[in-house]
Amino acid sequence: MTSKALLAATALVAITLSLPAAAAELTVGFSQIGSESGWRAAETSVSKSEAAKRKVTLKIADAQQKQENQIKAIRSFIAQGVDAIFLAPVVSSGWDAVLKEAKEAKIPVVLLDRDIDPSGKELYLTAVTSDSVHEGAVAGEWLAKTVAGKACNVVELQGTVGASVATNRKKGFDSVVAKNANLKVVRSQTGDFTRAKGKEVMESFIKAEGGGKNICAVYAHNDDMMVGAIQAMKEAGLKPGKDILTVSIDAVPDIFKAIAAGEANATVELTPNMAGPALDAIMAYKAKGTVPPKWIQTESKLYTAADDPQKIYDSKKGLGY
Amino acid sequence: MMPTMMQRLLQGRGLAQIVALLVILAIDRAVSPQFFDVRMQDGRLFGSLIDVLNRGAPVALLALGMVLVIATRGIDLSVGAVMAIAGAIAASLADAYGLPLALAAALGAGLLCGLWNGFLVAVLGIQPIVATLILMVAGRGVAQLITEGRIVTFTASDLVWLGNGAVLGVPTPVVVVFGMLVVTGAVVRGSALGLLIEATGGNARASELAGIGTRAMILAVYVWCGLCAALAGVIAAADIMGADANNAGLWLELDAILAVVIGGTSLFGGRFSLVLAMVGALIIQAMNTGILLSGYPPEFNLLVKAAVVLIVLLLQSPRFASAGAVLGRARQ
Known part of the structure; x- marks a missing residue:
């Protein structure tokens, strides 16, 4: 086998390997606050099942209630080149620098459950929260x-x-x-x-x-x-x-x-299902470029x-x- | 004349604390007229005064262990985390294995935690604040692992009784605190042990040279502190019929230290008083209950607490008392 043929073969293999992966599967990094409450634990488990339902690979980083851990997690998600980042911010301020890095890397960020200071409005795609x-x-x-x-x-x-x-x-x-x-x-x-x-x-x-x-x-x-x-x-x-x-x-x-x-x-x-609407928004954004509204409000149902x-x-x- | 009498009164051991407690109770009565009303409810005494005793029980138990640790010139920051661990263990085991095993496992875990702290301080010579900080951080993580981050609830009625039951109308936690106080008092004051602990705290090196096994003393007080904390954790879990690893005992180590300090035991070690540490815990709880009864907006809670603590500590300060005396003389 000539070296040219080998090269072509490897290229072909590489294409066949990467193509379906890029088309169907998204990888989302989720910086979760930590186990501060039972609701948090439920949000994490519902996020996993919602991601699995949509065949999205969800990488969850537990920040143990510390902002510096969340910033580290976001930086590592950027380095890994994920398709989107979900962030459940532990505090509302101090996110500008790291969210700018995500924006420069063209990775959309979706806030889950909590909003951040208005100064960062341009730095994320949408926020899924309850009112x-x-x-x-x-x-x-x-x-x-x-x-x-x-x-x-x-x-x-x-x-x-x-x-x-x-x-x-x-x-x-x-x-x-x-x-x-x-x-x-x-x-x-x-x-x-x-x-x-x-x-x-x-x-x-x-x-x-x-x-x-x-x-x-x-x-x-x-x-x-x-x-x-x-x-x-x-x-x-x-x-x-x-x-x-x-x-x-x-x-x-x-x-x-x-x-x-x-x-x-x-x-x-x-509702602990914040990731569902967020994943839908990201998938529509990635597939058709649909920009979701800045705020996706979840239902507050009375039981x-x-x-x-x-x-x-x-x-x-x-x-x- | 008056200031010197005041001075002598306030410097009398324990008087400042008891006066402070009475003043706070009087203020409680002023903000809430029914404060001293006590009646029976389902075979249990019921009233704000009972709440003070009952709600103060966990901090009182922590203070009982903490006061001995502080007497050796140590400190134990991990008691809140140990509470969380013990509560988590008791709640996880109570329904399946019954109270004796659940209690033994929870208290055993407390002993182990104390042994670990004591080992770091007494054997490895790590400074107490750093040594116990390790377990303060890691311990809550351990508790969260046990409960998997959830609130583990249980229905075992004998464990519930530890938090919500009563002995002759007196809430069980209060009885437990009293029992532990008597046991601790009998052990440390009924023998030379208390004196040896004070000597260790006063001057460890001199005590060592005088033949006191200071290492064993230090190890023992941390183990006792761990045990008290575990008991407090079991009671806290029994109270809400569930183990809340995230919140059980959170920041209570600070309340326990405060109770000991209000009780007149110096952070530099040496002389200590078990009873006054209990009074310190009661002062803190009487203040907390008073704030809840007063109906002030919650934004003021911490401010009021800080002000009261400051006043109580000032009352005990010898310099403050002598400054008062000087001022009094100047006026004459």
């Missing part, structure tokens, strides 16, 4: 509809002070309260998004409000705090879900267990006892929440 103000409003509207004009004192378990999700979920709920004169937030305190603090704060709310007699409903910025609050109500001899209405946000499996047991009333879902909570619990249980 946390809207989530708070959905929770508020459920309560307004359920009490149907009756006077109702609400106690609020806020998320971590300063967290944008907490601020927004409060804002959305407050906007509904402002429109309904019968609703009144009598106490509001932070439960740091945790079960233990949710329980402790609810204990103090119950004592401060006449053993819970003055409380008509609890609104918690996440389900975990509500699970803690439900325990506090039970220990105080109250019946959560009946004596005191509950509405919270996130739709984690354990709240469905509580809803099925009649101890919780409603939850608003923060109550009418939605077969036991079935939802079973389906969500395995996601890693």
